[in-house]
Amino acid sequence: MTTLTFPLSRIEGHARVEIEVRNGEVLSTRFQAMEKRGFSLMVKGVPAEQMPVIVPRICGVCSTAHHVASVKALEDAFGVQPPPLAGTIRELLMLGQLIQNQATSLFVFTMPDRLGVESIFHVSAEEAGKDVQFNIARRALMVRKLGTDLITLAGGQFIHPVKAVVGGVSSGVDSGKAAAFQQRLKVALPTACELVDMYWDISLRMKDRIGTWGDDQPAYYITSTRPEQPSFDTDSIRVMDPAGDYCGEYTAAQFHDTITYEETDYSYAGRTSYKDGVMRANSLARANMTRRMGTKLADGYLKRLREKFGSPAHPILLFDLCRGIELVYAVERAVELLALPLDEEDTDVPYTPRDGEGWGLVEAPRGPLIHHYVIENGKIATGEFIIPTVHNMLAIERALRVAAERYITADNVNMELERAVGRVVRAFDPCIACATH
Amino acid sequence: MQQSKTSMNHKDLPQFAVLQLSGCAGCEVSLLNANEWIEKFDLVYMPLVVSAYEVPPVDVLLISGGVRSDEDLYNLRRAVRFSKKVIAVGTCAISGGVANLGNRDEVRELFMSQTERRDLPRLLPKSQPVDAFVDVDLYLPGCPPTPELFMAALFDDKEFKPSKTVCQECGRKKLKDMKPKHLTGFQRGEVDPDICLINQGYLCIGSSTRGGCRALCTRPGHPCVGCRGPSDMLIEKDSKAWLESIQRVFAALTDIPPEEIREALVSPQLALFLFQFSDYAGTGRPLRSKEKVL
Numbered sequence: 001m002t003t004l005t006f007p008l009s010r011i012e013g014h015a016r017v018e019i020e021v022r023n024g025e026v027l028s029t030r031f032q033a034m035e036k037r038g039f040s041l042m043v044k045g046v047p048a049e050q051m052p053v054i055v056p057r058i059c060g061v062c063s064t065a066h067h068v069a070s071v072k073a074l075e076d077a078f079g080v081q082p083p084p085l086a087g088t089i090r091e092l093l094m095l096g097q098l099i100q101n102q103a104t105s106l107f108v109f110t111m112p113d114r115l116g117v118e119s120i121f122h123v124s125a126e127e128a129g130k131d132v133q134f135n136i137a138r139r140a141l142m143v144r145k146l147g148t149d150l151i152t153l154a155g156g157q158f159i160h161p162v163k164a165v166v167g168g169v170s171s172g173v174d175s176g177k178a179a180a181f182q183q184r185l186k187v188a189l190p191t192a193c194e195l196v197d198m199y200w201d202i203s204l205r206m207k208d209r210i211g212t213w214g215d216d217q218p219a220y221y222i223t224s225t226r227p228e229q230p231s232f233d234t235d236s237i238r239v240m241d242p243a244g245d246y247c248g249e250y251t252a253a254q255f256h257d258t259i260t261y262e263e264t265d266y267s268y269a270g271r272t273s274y275k276d277g278v279m280r281a282n283s284l285a286r287a288n289m290t291r292r293m294g295t296k297l298a299d300g301y302l303k304r305l306r307e308k309f310g311s312p313a314h315p316i317l318l319f320d321l322c323r324g325i326e327l328v329y330a331v332e333r334a335v336e337l338l339a340l341p342l343d344e345e346d347t348d349v350p351y352t353p354r355d356g357e358g359w360g361l362v363e364a365p366r367g368p369l370i371h372h373y374v375i376e377n378g379k380i381a382t383g384e385f386i387i388p389t390v391h392n393m394l395a396i397e398r399a400l401r402v403a404a405e406r407y408i409t410a411d412n413v414n415m416e417l418e419r420a421v422g423r424v425v426r427a428f429d430p431c432i433a434c435a436t437h
Numbered sequence: 438m439q440q441s442k443t444s445m446n447h448k449d450l451p452q453f454a455v456l457q458l459s460g461c462a463g464c465e466v467s468l469l470n471a472n473e474w475i476e477k478f479d480l481v482y483m484p485l486v487v488s489a490y491e492v493p494p495v496d497v498l499l500i501s502g503g504v505r506s507d508e509d510l511y512n513l514r515r516a517v518r519f520s521k522k523v524i525a526v527g528t529c530a531i532s533g534g535v536a537n538l539g540n541r542d543e544v545r546e547l548f549m550s551q552t553e554r555r556d557l558p559r560l561l562p563k564s565q566p567v568d569a570f571v572d573v574d575l576y577l578p579g580c581p582p583t584p585e586l587f588m589a590a591l592f593d594d595k596e597f598k599p600s601k602t603v604c605q606e607c608g609r610k611k612l613k614d615m616k617p618k619h620l621t622g623f624q625r626g627e628v629d630p631d632i633c634l635i636n637q638g639y640l641c642i643g644s645s646t647r648g649g650c651r652a653l654c655t656r657p658g659h660p661c662v663g664c665r666g667p668s669d670m671l672i673e674k675d676s677k678a679w680l681e682s683i684q685r686v687f688a689a690l691t692d693i694p695p696e697e698i699r700e701a702l703v704s705p706q707l708a709l710f711l712f713q714f715s716d717y718a719g720t721g722r723p724l725r726s727k728e729k730v731l
Contacts, residue, residue, distance in 0.1 A: 009484040012462055014508075014558075034558050035459050037505060038548050042538040049622065053662070057535040060463020060581065100466075108469070108486050119487035121480050141472045148470050156657035158470070159463040159581050163657055170628055170658045265555050353622075422488075433461050 001027065004413065006421045010109040010119070012061045013432025017400060017421050018266075024410030029400035031393060031425070033269035039437040043383040048074060048375045049166065049353060051383075055371070056160035058385065059433040061104070063160050064097035064151055065364035066371070066385075066434075068233065071164045073371040077358025078166060080351040085344055086168030087233055092154040092337050093161060094232035094362060095330045100147025101365035102283070102327040103192075105429045106199055107140030110320050113423050114202040136195075143192050143327070146185060150334060153181055168348025175343045182338035189331050193297060196324035203321060210416070213315030214427070215406075216399040218242035219278045221285035221312065222259075222391055224361055224368040229294035230286055230329065232363040239274055240289050244312045252359035252370045255386060269435035271393035278398055281367025281391040282429060283322035288312035295336070298329035316399050319427040326365075353378060364388050366431055389435040392428045399424045453497040453591065454482035456516050458509040459536070459564065460502025464527040464581040468499075471584035474591055494519035497591060499577075503529040503536045504565045508558035517571045524590055525566070525573045528580040528664050535580075536564035569722065576730045579650060580664035586649055590731050599649025599731070602668045603661045607643055607652035609633045616692040620701055628658035635690045640701055644686045645671055645679055649731070669727045 006017040014034040020027040039058050046054060052070040056063035068090050075082065082090075108120055117123050120137045148158050153173060155161025163170050207213055220241055224234040237255070241247045250258050259279075263270045272279060288311060293299045302325055309318060355378070360371040367388030374382035403424050407417035453474075457465060465485045474480075478497075482489045492498065492512070498520035504510050517523050528534035539548060540563045552560060567573060577590045589597035600606045610632050617638035628634070634641040634655060643652065643661035647668045655661050666672065671679045680702055687698045 007490050009488045009490070010486060012485065014457075014484075032557060034508065035506065036552060036560060037459055037536055037564070038539050038544070038552070041544050041547050041551070042535070044544060044547075045541075046538070053659070054535060054538070057461050057463070057580070060461040060466045063461070063463060104466075104469070112488065118489060119480070119483075121475060121487065137475055138472055141469060141475075145470050145472075148466070152653070156659055157653045158583070159467055162654050162659035171630060265553075266557070268552070268554060268557060348627075 004417075006418060008422065008425055010112065010422070011426060011430055011432070012059070012434075013436075015425075015430065015432045017425065019400070019404050019408075021404075021408055021413075024408055026401055026404040026408060029397050029404055030266055031396050031400065031430075033267045033432045033436045035432060036268040036436045037433075040383050040385060043380045046380045048077070048373065048378055048380055051373065051380065052164060052166070053160070053162060055385075058437045059431055060159050061101060062097070062364055062366070062369075062431055062434050064093050064155060065362050065369050067155070067161050068093060068164050069360040069362045069364075069369050069371040071166055071360065072362065073358040073360030073373050074166045075351075075358070076360060077356045077373060077375055078351050078353055080167050080349060082168040083346045083349060085172065085342065085346055086164075086348060088337055088340060089154050089169045089173060089342060089347070090164055091231070091233050092173070092334060093151060093164065095334045095337070096147045096150030096154060098147070098232065098326060098330040098365050099150060099334070100144050102323040102330070103140060103144035103147060105426070106320065106323050106327065107136065107144070107195060109429065110423075110426045111136070111140070111199065111202070113419065113426065114199070114206045139191055139195060143188060143195060146188055146331070150181065153177060165348060167351045170348070172344060172347050173342040175341070178338045178342050182335055185331050185335050185338070189297070189328075189335075192327055192331055196301070196328060199324055200321060203317065207317070210420070213309075213317045214399065214402075214424070216314070216316055216402045218312070218314040219280045219395055220274045221288050222274070222279050222281045222368060223285045223289050224363045225286050225290060227289065228291050230290055230326070230363075234361055234363050234368075237361065237368050238289060239279075240285075240312065242277070244288070252361040252372070255370060261386070261390070269393060269432065270390045272391050273394055278394045279391050280395045281388050282319055282365070283326055284313065284316070284319045285367065286363070287318075287322040287325065293325065293329045295329050295332035298325050298332055301325040301328060316424065316427045319429070323429070366429060366434075367391055385434075385437050387431070387434045387437065389428075389430045389432070392430060393435075396425060396428050396430065399427075450477065450479040451496040452479045452481045452493070453499065454492050454495045454516070454520070455480070455485075455499045455501065456482070456492055456512060457485065458500065458502030458513060458530065458567070459505030460527065460529045460534075464501035467581040467584055468587050471588050473588050478591065492516040492519075495521070497522045497524065499524050499526050499591075500567050501527045501530050503533055504561065504567065504570060505536065506558035506560050510561070510570060513567065513571060522574045523572065524575045524577055525568060526577040526582055526587070526590070528578055528666075529564075530567045531576050531578050532666060533564060533566055539564060574729065576725055578647065578664070578666045578730065583650055583653070585651075586731060597731075599647070601670070602648050603643035603646045603650060603652050603655060603665070606648050606650070607655045609655065611690060612636050616690065618692050620693055620697060630658065633690065634658070634660050635687060638691065638693070642683050645682045647672070647730070666730070672727050672730060673724050675724070
């Protein structure tokens, strides 16, 4: 037996893939998350009200999602309903997160696979090809920074936001600043679209080279966005079966009744399944489970996707294309929200802390994120974090097996496998700091 | 289309690497919010964004995250050997950061019994800062440091002078006649947008915390939790001096009983969070000289 080990880069965190092979037969494909900090234990004894500022440190990439999920878990425990303005500002926070994340995944993590370079900071004009415009790095960083700056505008601190509080948000958004930022987004939108267009084109070319968009089987899909139009500040989880039929809608508190969570001895991350089936979360799940995006340009991209691949669509490299659609959506949607009055007084409601149990759900860029706290004497007795990436663990390993079987024969291992492993894993955009927490 | 290769002649540029140990990648995300370096440095190693599997010899090595696993330690020791300048970035790498929450014995007891795995990096008994193992040339504290601070560190900008304290950058008005009698609950109640958070009863330690962050948290109304560590005035002293400094500020600006402040500051239950970001001096390690901290 031979074990092939592939260290991974251009993903968040420390992970590797191990493939066991005997005489050309693929015995196993494993995704190993290789770090652990232990947040579910670390937060024991922490005063509950401090959680929204501690948990963003689970992950600097997904910090905003943790911040908002934490506040919602506490609101559930304390029985508080935040005012509508707070909901709008939290949605802006989540959109900032989405812009930052999708731009990073598209242009920093996966674009180098399509250009055949080590990183976007190493794209020379020759390598990029004559029809790919130069200075990708600068434009890509400019677009992703819009996300960070939107988080700052709506959330205070730029990586680990502070403004979502139990009962609402600590302050509104100044109208002058909102207008200026809205203008910035409008100016940047064409650049974002150009990058997304280029990404489609070079993805098409990559598909021609490798001969597939991914030939793995369909799977269950899971999301917490709404069926009509994506919303990232959500309250229930939906599941779609591999044939495209809806098979359930659940609250966060019903999670353990419907979805199986287990740990393995070869990874610091757990994994989930639905009725013993493989699930997929993240951008493709949302695209498959929404009627429309609800903004003009993003709907154009969604139409283009559906015309070419149908709906629901299953090839895994479409995750990446769907991130492009969502990037455009997030910019457009933020432009809409910033036109609303955001500096009014009514940003939060008073509350009285109490002991008990709370569940908080948001749709993070990688899928549904749940925080679950049990509070005793004002302190966290149990802190549970159900991370979107764990919903994709089985899907990643199954897709890796498909890739391994494609490139491994009894006689040789086609080294395209090395690139394929990177493409497969990055399509799911796993977050290891979150998955292991 | 004719294209030039003006800015990408990497061979002539100074090289830098980013080694991420056990952390949240927030420092890396912050660095990616700066773009001034793109044409001035060759980024040769940063697994988050570059496919490269070993730290080559570099001019500048940035290290983020704490030392949590045997693999962290191996990577750290190997990387610093061929680096001309070693910069520890972020609170985790410098003083343990949020990972200190896990260094409590009651957490370690559970942690060590529940994390058995095979064929994976082994976890060390505690999370430790970088300079527990290797020499550091420059400390860049913050959770995370702002892009501006990153650039000042990377470019070795001697002109860059961060404000002495967060308080100086905050700009909220300190009032002599607004003296709360007790601490306000954490994150609770209305926050006046213009008045000092201490006047409003919040446990804000911006008066003793190193500036340079542009008061990102306190301006929108969240108390400073000290992620940049002690100011120059205090950094070469022990943590007692720092605590006393904070208490003096509260004595001057509030009528809150000193015991209440002291309890809040030192009690692991009330201020568990606050001092995870701040405890430079309570660890028994040598104090950092202020010349080495940006």
